[in-house]
Amino acid sequence: MSDIADAAKRLLLGRPVRSDRLDHTLLRKRIALPVFASDALSSVAYAPDEILLTLALAGLAATVVSPWVGLGVVVVMLTVIASYRQNVHAYPSGGGDYEVATANLGRTAGVSVASALLVDYVLTVAVSVSAGAQYAASAVPALRGHETAFAIGVVALLTLANLRGVRESGAAFALPVYLYMLGVGSVAVVGLVRYLAGDLPQAASAELEIVPQSGLEQGLTGLAGAFLILRAFASGSAALTGVEAISNGVPAFRKPKSRNAATTLALLGLISITFIMSILVLARATGVHYVEDPASQLLRDGVPVGEEYVQHPVIGQLAETVFAGYPVVFVSIAVVTGLILVLAANTAFNGFPVLGSILAKDGYLPRQLHTRGDRLAFSNGIITLALAAIVLIWAFDAQVTRLIQLYIVGVFVSFTLSQLGMVRHWTREMRTVTSPVTRRRMVRSRVINAVGLGMTGVVLVIVLVTKFTHGAWIAILAMGLVFVLMKAIRRHYDLVRAELALGDDPAAARALPSRVHALVLVSRLHKPTMRAIAYARASRPQVLEAVTVGVDPEDVAELRAQWEELDLPVALKVLDSPFREITRPILTYVRSIRRDSPRDLVVVYIPEYVVGHWWEQLLHNQSALRLKGRLLFTPGVVVASVPWQLASTEGQTGLEGTVQGTVPGAF
Structure with missing residues (x-):
């Protein structure tokens, strides 16, 4: 029986890898980009959707401001990426926000960041895979109604792939990520060319009328309208999720690690910003309508479209419009978009186990999370993440709109505390540096992190205010529970260590x-x-x-x-x-x-x-x-x-x- 089990394990995961082969698992930039940036890149597929969906609550006229909301998200993204480029140079050991907060703000702040990141990683898997399931259902009608089972199956496959090792999973996922970039890039380029040429057609949903939500019939005027814009901005800020994964994954890069990680961050920012703004501009130009409940919110000739109406995601509608007459292209883009949403979860499968290992080493999580498996991956962390994500997907029925409300709270908690920690880091370092050149560089870095602190702090407040009653309280509660659990684990390990210590009389222990x-x-x-x-x-x-x-x-x-x-x-x-x-x-x-x-x-x-x-x-x-x-x-x-x-x-x-x-x- 054990021989059969061992053979099955070898077939699924491959042969064990010697510890001295760890350097061979390090990633080049062209592989690290799809491995660590797939989460942030995939956000392009649903962040514009969430902006349009939220603004649609105020009716058709409100959706015209979507590019301006997107521009606000882009400004924050540029600031955060510039800030994290400082982080990877200052703290290249892989602790990321947790290490920055612990070293500069104390253990309590570090555990707070860690709890936020752990919850965020679980939500990354749940949201990404659920969004991928919805895209898959739009391309394959037979999957409609079975999105939850499909999503859970995908999580199981991702778990298996990651148990084979970081390098192997990265190589397997690189091609789909680049195909997604090619697909969205082609929609952006061809769409903008057709727009400038004046022959860009209207989307199929453009002829429909949007019914505003009760109390928002006057559009974006007044306090309710301003609050809705802030809520749309908070939802669109989901595009920033995944940026922190690169700072946590610096040890997985080839040397020079910090420089390669910083370069990957810059590429991620450039690509994400280009895609987000292109999608929002094209969505406005083509009249794309995207609402939470299309059966009742969309009208055709004054009559609700009903349950039989199928609403495709924004990128799907744009692909169908830009490449009208070429259904193969539309289906291909829908497939690769769904695939990248699924693979975005791979970012969490790389970040969560590494962070879990560091926390386990520091005594905040069970020791088993610190050890590597046969394939030099943190197997226990991978399995823990998969189980937690499956529970969430099942509990929320793979509904992205419900899960997204929980999503970005944790990441902005870690953003804000990390930037505060970096400001204190540079302030402390400047006290011991006398070189004018070095001091100027540190001053510049501190300014970047200070601006990042201000922006992420403001966004965190907006997110908490606008999303608390929509489900963000669940994420906050989860972070609190994880925080208490980690503190309890650390307290237990400390008590055991004190109990087992030799004490002042080591000879007594040898009696x-x-x-x-x-x-x-x-x-x-x-x-x-x-x-x-x-x-x-x-x-x-x-x-x-x-x-x-x-x-x-x-x-x-x-x-x-x-x-x-x-x-x-x-x-x-x-x-x-x-x-x-x-x-x-x-x-x-x-x-x-x-x-x-x-x-x-x-x-x-x-x-x-x-x-x-x-x-x-x-x-x-x-x-x-x-x-x-x-x-x-x-x-x-x-x-x-x-x-x-x-x-x-x-x-x-x-x-x-x-x-x-x-x-x-x-x-």
Whole structure:
């Protein structure tokens, strides 16, 4: 069975990779861009949708301001990218915002950032895969109604791909990301050329009328209109998600790591800004309409379009309009857009495990997240992220509009605290630097980070105000729970470390027990029992006893007769058990020894069967397991399991050809 499982694992994940091959997993810029920037690039596919969807609540006239809202998002993006270029040079170890906040603002701020990032990574997977499922459903009608199952299946595939290793998953995902860039780029270029030439047609949805939401019939006038614009800006700021992933992934770049990461950040910013503005300008030029509930919000000749109307995402509508008469191009762009939305989750699959490993090393997450798997990936972190994302997708039915409200709170919390940390970093560094050139560079960096702090802080306030009642409170609650959990884990590790420390008198920890009192548990006289006795004698304890529990008088009499017949040089003690219990009499006897001689060490040898099939485990060793579980809580007691491999283990032990038997010369 284990051979089959191992073969299946090798088939799915590949052969184990030696630790000294870690350098070979590092990424070139052309692979790092799709690996770490796919999240931010994919935001182009749904951030414009969210801007138009929000503005549509005020009716058709409100959507004309969408490019200006997009311009506000672009200004923030430029500032954040410029700020993070400073981060990757100052903190290239991969801790990203967590390291910056911890080093400059303290542990509490660092854990706050970490909790925000962990929640954001989970939401990245859930939102990206759900958006991809919706695009896939628009291209393949058979998937409609099955988006949740499709999204969960995609998360499972992404998990499998990432368990094979960062470099392997990056190479596999690079081509789809570049195809997406080509697809959206072609829509932008061809659309703008046709617009300038005057032959750009109107979108199919342009002929429809948008019904404004109650209370917004007057458009964007008044306080309600201003609030709606801010809400649209907050929704569009989802385009900034993923920018921080590069600062967390600096160790995965080839040398020079910081410079390559900074270059990748600049490329990411240039491409994202170009795509966002092109989509919003073309959407306005072609009259694209995009609403939350098309069945009731869109009218044709004054009549709602009804449930049969299929609303394609904005990029899909633009592709269909720009390449009118070429349905193959529309379908291709829809497919690659859906694919990039799915692959955007890969950014989180690279960021979450690395951050989890750093947090585990610092004692804020379980130690298991710090270790690498067979393929040098942080396997436990990858699996943890996948499970959390699947729960979210299932809970929110893969609805992007519902998930997006939770999304960007965490990332702007980390943005703001990170920029505040960088301002303090440069201020502290400038106190020790005398070189005018270096000081000018630091002043420039501090100004960039200060501007970034101001902008991200303002956006964070806008996001909290406009999205709190729409679901952002769930993300805030999740961050709080993760924060408390990480603090509790760190407190536990600190308490354990203090409890296990040698203290002021290391010699006391080396003190030997007065005597060793060995007990061999005997149920019947057979080879496993003889082996346990032999091992106990080999340890040369001061006292050695064989102990059995007298449940059945006939069995006890037979055991005594066999014992005397073999003339074993070990005393056999029978413990009474009037209620036919096994565990309690042994525990009582062990505790009596400890009570009479507190400085003695009691070693209990338990013969155990090693079985080759899972179902055999149900038939053996149950009493031994219960007894071990109780003895482990008894101070001054050591439990020694003495294994005996049954024939069913043949072919699984790796010791085929050896002969089982007792220790030579034991008796």
